[in-house]
Amino acid sequence: MSNAALSVITSDPPEKWQEILADLITDPKELTEILQLDSNQGSDSLLAQSGLDRFSLKVPRPFARRMQPGKWDDPLLRQVWPSQLEEEVDSSLSEDPLQERSFNQAQGLLQKYRGRVLLTAAPHCAVHCRYCFRRHFDYATNTPGKQQWQETLGQIGRDSSISEVILSGGDPLAAGDNYLNWLLTQIDTLRQITTIRIHTRLPVVIPQRITRSLCQTLASLNSKLVIVIHCNHGQEIDSSVQLAMQKLRATGATLMNQSVLLKGINDDAACLVSLSHKLFDMNVLPYYLHLPDRVAGTGHFLVDEQEGLNLITEIRALLPGYLVPRLVREDPGSDSKTRLG
Template identity: 30%
Template structure:
């Protein structure tokens, strides 16, 4: 939408921008009292109406006030694995480091929606950050640190460089990964100085870019991605499977192609977490698996993400895509992308080739 006042941070600003109908405003005000609202100018320009793939991601809806019995404030169990402020240690060889809890936009499906926002916990204090680093230093099995939040790309390049240099000084930390939505929602923030700050890690520093629809790849977003990749920062993707956004094979194929064409390796497609008020966007697992099966037959392996579910309660992330292999006595049967089963190993004397 053009001429939108930005940034949009409350229900009334959404209404002034034409993104909330007057008869819905009271309900959206109630949503905004509970969950943060944030839409950048770059995102607002892409929203044609509240029910399009961009509006569904960022414009609050009254359905968010409806909490299903299975939904929970901490759907993936971060709190159970948070030994000190700013650290989540769920897997032996990696930790999450959360230096801030604010974002440039607030996704309506966010699994941390009870924790993030302008009125949330803000940034770690200097003392809390030192405590978090001490925790990493004291656990030599930690090989990778995933900097997340909030969105770390809202930090200044100076602050991001300080984090990269501090982690680089810990000998057993060999991989740095930064999760962000900034390149597609506020691409001007991706400056050469920010890219240089990541390279200050000196080793394997990756950026995981969150995008959910091909329309997010504007020329400005593609230029921001290029500034990172051309500076020597490899990128991988993460997306969430969302009703009305990317739950068709055509939409998902277009999204994964855009990632790949922009030198972002497709990595994770997340099943929607059981966050409160998000059931209207969640896609059943059976539909997600069928979608991934269709992609396998028509999309390059280079562009295939791994479909994963973060088990509620903090039990870890596992692949939940379709299976292609089944036992057949002492042998196996393998299904091809068209759905035909084949014995493996083939019967003796079968000389057929593809």
């Protein structure tokens, strides 16, 4: 690790990320009380218990502290609130819209595109985003132990066409430092791997997760490191997130962001322009703006393609090109994401 990194990462935050992860808000009533929300004003009806049993409420307290008290339309709250709208039946939506089951080549391994593979490095997240495209994913059969990982990594090592390994989940940073150090080191020793990419929402929802130990592991890798954070709205960014990004940047990682375009949350040019500026202030490049995947239970978040194109046209007139995210859609079976604008 460089001297610059050491000067930034002098110590871990006083709040331990493991304690925060163990103390998530899981009761909708508690969340409404914390945010002083009037249940008679402006709320979507709460999802029935059967729906919560399938996909529970999970909100980290640091993330909840960035929500505006008294506002049901708060953009952060809307991302996590379990609404009765999730029960609406729409035959155009699917539990597996990206057909990931067909790309699940081994336990914990998906290969959708040539040259790179995705590993589900952890089966859980710190937050349950209600628009999640893997809310129905079969993690029970995709959570390998070390022996199975070694077999999977051996399979990757025998395929010379693979040069990039992507850690996803769940959220890979929901795993502990020791486990991640072991897994990343194993990947880094594969001779043909030139790039390791990590997709994570943890630095945004629990920025305390970016520990000195984790940063030491990341900085020690010989492979190029790309970290893609998931941030949808500028309100998600506060000083603790800025510090987490500073620490990650100090490891030598390239930092990017991908957002999901969500109805009633960030489907507004001014909102997306503000997000791009805030990201770039942290040396994070706004890379992708995804149209929502057509996942069962998420119809109320969907934004149509033409609206997305109109927004990108507006944004392009307001920002330099490097701050305009690529509007994309994922089509199962395609060679890459489909760029729309």
